[in-house]
Amino acid sequence: MSENVINLFQWLIFLGVAFTSILTSLLVITRKNPIHSALCLVLTFLCVAVLYLLLRSQFIAIIQVVVYAGAIVMLIVFVLMLLDLEEELRSGLKLLYSKVIGGVLAVLFLFGIFYAVIATPLTGKTGPYTPDHLTNNVRVVGEVLFTQYLFPFEIASILLVAAIVGAVVLSKKTR
Amino acid sequence: MVIPAVPPVLYLILSGILFTVGMIGAITRRNAIIVFMSIEMMLNAVNLTFITCARFLQTMDGVLFAFFVMVVAAAEAAVGLAIFVLLYRSRETINVDEINLLKW
Numbered sequence: 322m323s324e325n326v327i328n329l330f331q332w333l334i335f336l337g338v339a340f341t342s343i344l345t346s347l348l349v350i351t352r353k354n355p356i357h358s359a360l361c362l363v364l365t366f367l368c369v370a371v372l373y374l375l376l377r378s379q380f381i382a383i384i385q386v387v388v389y390a391g392a393i394v395m396l397i398v399f400v401l402m403l404l405d406l407e408e409e410l411r412s413g414l415k416l417l418y419s420k421v422i423g424g425v426l427a428v429l430f431l432f433g434i435f436y437a438v439i440a441t442p443l444t445g446k447t448g449p450y451t452p453d454h455l456t457n458n459v460r461v462v463g464e465v466l467f468t469q470y471l472f473p474f475e476i477a478s479i480l481l482v483a484a485i486v487g488a489v490v491l492s493k494k495t496r
Numbered sequence: 497m498v499i500p501a502v503p504p505v506l507y508l509i510l511s512g513i514l515f516t517v518g519m520i521g522a523i524t525r526r527n528a529i530i531v532f533m534s535i536e537m538m539l540n541a542v543n544l545t546f547i548t549c550a551r552f553l554q555t556m557d558g559v560l561f562a563f564f565v566m567v568v569a570a571a572e573a574a575v576g577l578a579i580f581v582l583l584y585r586s587r588e589t590i591n592v593d594e595i596n597l598l599k600w
Contacts, residue, residue: 328499335502339510346514346537350521355529362533365514369540372507376551378559381543381566388566393536393573400577401529404584423523427516434512443504448555465556466563473560477567484571491578 335375342368355406359398366390379458507548515541528580528590532573539569 345368348361366389373382450461466474514537521534543562550558584590 325497325499328501331502332499335506339506342510343513343517346517349533349537350517350525350530355527358530358533362537365537366540369514369544372510372544373547375502376507376547378547378551378562381547381559381562384563384566385540385543388570389536389540393570396573396577397529397533400580403581404529404590406527406590420524424520427520427523430519431512431516434515435509438505438508438512443508443549443552445553447553448557450554450556461556462559462563465560470560473564477564480571481567484574488574488578491575492581 331375334371338368338371338375342372355401356398359394359401362397363390363394366394377458378462380462504548504552508545511541511544511548514538514544526591526593528583528592528595529577531592532576532580536569536573539565 342365345361345364349358349365352358352361366385370382370385370390373379373385518534518537518541522531522538525531525534543565546558546562546565548558550556550562580590583595587595589595
């Protein structure tokens, strides 16, 4: 009985969040004002964070909110406000046929994804991390990150330093 | 009556829809920052696929891959937006149709 209640709530949350995320992602690519697009993008990222919670990876959900919805979108909004884009750039409704061709290709690609997902079930050797094991998700993530994935972690730190230096050098005013 | 849990296929389909919407945005919009946002959305959809597979195959590798994808996305955001600022400073536009030279 309690299983039923849990699954019912999971379905309700999943359907609500799925429809909200699709709606807001469509808003991102259709709004004329880039600031509105950025704010809809925040909502999309938050919906995906809720999906991560449903999939029981709390660590990634928190990182999603902090890094994506917080830092990256804030950076995008900063740059949008720095650039002061004029009206004609906002609309940009010329070159209609290329948009139609691109959209049709993308929808065909979507059908390809549907076929691949539905035709082949998710098979593979299951690992040791059952949902009961994941109640302290951050600890498990940390254990794997600092043992098995230690070298990629160090590479990632070097990549971030390089990105910081690159951004500073690029946006410096005087050469 | 037993209600089944949400199957992984639905998560994967949702991820595919988000990826396709991001792709349409990246193909059809002309504002470089909106193209950039669409690319971030595509990265997010891929992350959702990673997490779904990690959850239903009960492994940790997908979660770590999503973590590294986020690291790369953050680095890309910093450098990419700096490039946009630089482009705007020298060309007064970030319309991707008008940016067609590597050197000027």
